[in-house]
Amino acid sequence: xxxxxxxxxxxxxxxxxxxxxxxxxxxxxxxxxxxxxxxxxxxxxxxxxxxxxxxxxxxxxxxxxxxxxxxxxxxxxxxxxxxxxxxxxxxxxxxxxxxxxxxxxxxxxxxxxxxxxxxxxxxxxxxxxxxxxxxxxxxxxxxxxxxxxxxxxxxxxxxxxxxxxxxxxxxxxxxxxxxxxxxxxxxxxxxxxxxxxxxxxxxxxxxxxxxxxxxxxxxxxxxxxxxxxxxxxxxxxxxxxxxxxxxxxxxxxxxxxxxxxxxxxxxxxxxxxxxxxxxxxxxxxxxxxxxxxxxxxxxxxxxxxxxxxxxxxxxxxxxxxxxxxxxxxxxxxxxxxxxxxxxxxxxxxxxxxxxxxxxxxxxxxxxxxxxxxxxxxxxxxxxxxxxxxxxxxxxxxxxxxxxxxxxxxxxxxxxxxxxxxxxxxxxxxxxxxxxxxxxxxxxxxxxxxxxxxxxxx
Numbered sequence: 065x066x067x068x069x070x071x072x073x074x075x076x077x078x079x080x081x082x083x084x085x086x087x088x089x090x091x092x093x094x095x096x097x098x099x100x101x102x103x104x105x106x107x108x109x110x111x112x113x114x115x116x117x118x119x120x121x122x123x124x125x126x127x128x129x130x131x132x133x134x135x136x137x138x139x140x141x142x143x144x145x146x147x148x149x150x151x152x153x154x155x156x157x158x159x160x161x162x163x164x165x166x167x168x169x170x171x172x173x174x175x176x177x178x179x180x181x182x183x184x185x186x187x188x189x190x191x192x193x194x195x196x197x198x199x200x201x202x203x204x205x206x207x208x209x210x211x212x213x214x215x216x217x218x219x220x221x222x223x224x225x226x227x228x229x230x231x232x233x234x235x236x237x238x239x240x241x242x243x244x245x246x247x248x249x250x251x252x253x254x255x256x257x258x259x260x261x262x263x264x265x266x267x268x269x270x271x272x273x274x275x276x277x278x279x280x281x282x283x284x285x286x287x288x289x290x291x292x293x294x295x296x297x298x299x300x301x302x303x304x305x306x307x308x309x310x311x312x313x314x315x316x317x318x319x320x321x322x323x324x325x326x327x328x329x330x331x332x333x334x335x336x337x338x339x340x341x342x343x344x345x346x347x348x349x350x351x352x353x354x355x356x357x358x359x360x361x362x363x364x365x366x367x368x369x370x371x372x373x374x375x376x377x378x379x380x381x382x383x384x385x386x387x388x389x390x391x392x393x394x395x396x397x398x399x400x401x402x403x404x405x406x407x408x409x410x411x412x413x414x415x416x417x418x419x420x421x422x423x424x425x426x427x428x429x430x431x432x433x434x435x436x437x438x439x440x441x442x443x444x445x446x447x448x449x450x451x452x453x454x455x456x457x458x459x460x461x462x463x464x465x466x467x468x469x470x471x472x473x474x475x476x477x478x479x480x481x482x483x484x485x486x487x488x489x490x491x492x493x494x495x496x497x498x499x500x501x502x503x504x505x506x507x508x509x510x511x512x513x514x515x516x517x518x519x520x521x
Contacts, residue, residue: 073464076108077117079472086358086470100473105149111480114505115157123199150183157502159188166203169224176278177270185274185501190281220261231255232272276511294320305335305441310461337441337465345444352443365430372411382430446482
């Protein structure tokens with residue numbers, strides 16, 4: 065007997081300021097004006113997507129003493145944008161990335177509980193940590209937490225926030241019809257938490273929200289991050305969107321759930337995925353090549369190479385050969401606050417490998433960066449892309465994908481109009497929203513249901 069087809073989950077990542085965005089394209093709009101966010105969200109909702117996803121940057125990135133080119137427009141506050149989008153959407157989930165290293169549980173729990181009320185149960189929190197002193201200088205003396213403390217703080221942060229969400233259990237505000245007044249259970253919202261990271265007590269002042277708690281996302285890919293997701297998250301934001309790597313990640317993370325008393329369906333795996341569409345597969349490949357060249361200008365290619373070389377390479381021609389000198393290995397890095405720095409544990413070995421690739425393929429610096437960087441996940445006609453997405457989900461590469469278009473804000477429009485109808489025809493994607501909350505869209509149980517199940521067992 066064949067397995068029933070899995071239903072695909074789709075979400076949309078507002079492209080904002082990142083290395084996917086082609087801000088120079090004539091079709092590109094603002095990354096900060098509300099009209100861009102509203103257009104993007106309405107398109108995602110029209111396509112019946114599960115949610116919209118916002119990343120967050122807490123400091124403008126620098127390189128060579130200058131603000132990195134993709135950050136010059138800045139980035140608005142996540143909660144402000146999501147609260148505004150709650151007013152112009154009815155069904156779409158609203159997911160925000162909020163840092164657990166430089167915030168406090170009471171503050172974040174209150175903001176998310178408020179957003180969940182404002183949106184009638186559509187809020188989600190992508191829990192992240194920060195590793196670098198560069199970002200931390202905005203928040204604390206000394207700038208950062210040691211690496212070994214980041215996840216311990218994140219785990220206790222989430223535990224504490226959940227205690228706050230759960231401090232209201234139900235209908236604890238009651239009307240006294242005889243006196244015409246409202247009464248509140250004196251215990252409603254009361255909390256006490258004593259731990260290594262937080263020692264707080266008081267009363268949480270936002271009642272139980274429609275979802276009980278916001279949906280929890282986690283984005284770590286280290287062994288510790290995978291364990292954190294398996295123990296505490298509802299979904300994990302993955303970068304493994306290819307067949308073999310995706311299946312390996314999917315199998316590994318899902319296999320960790322049982323030890324926490326969780327079933328495979330309790331944690332969704334949703335990789336980020338970029339895409340390029342064309343009338344034919346051949347046209348899409350041509351467009352994809354053009355997009356990659358737009359994403360990697362000569363200046364961007366040199367900046368990318370500086371991540372590895374840790375040297376000022378501005379004197380080099382991006383259309384010329386790679387530097388003869390080896391990378392400079394030092395504690396102080398030329399690229400302050402860039403996550404890519406962590407990807408290159410042995411820069412001298414990477415430089416040797418890249419020189420070999422460049423010589424074998426007759427690549428310039430720019431060619432190398434284009435061909436070794438992130439390529440589009442799905443490229444082809446709408447039929448090809450729809451078929452590939454479905455094949456990947458049915459093969460347990462993922463439970464769905466968080467799509468990252470390269471144009472703001474209209475880059476999702478063609479996908480909504482051409483690919484989504486094909487997935488609906490195949491019976492693997494909804495034609496209408498069936499629930500009212502994000503937990504309902506994702507097929508996740510309400511926390512109170514889980515509590516009842518544990519009590520019964």
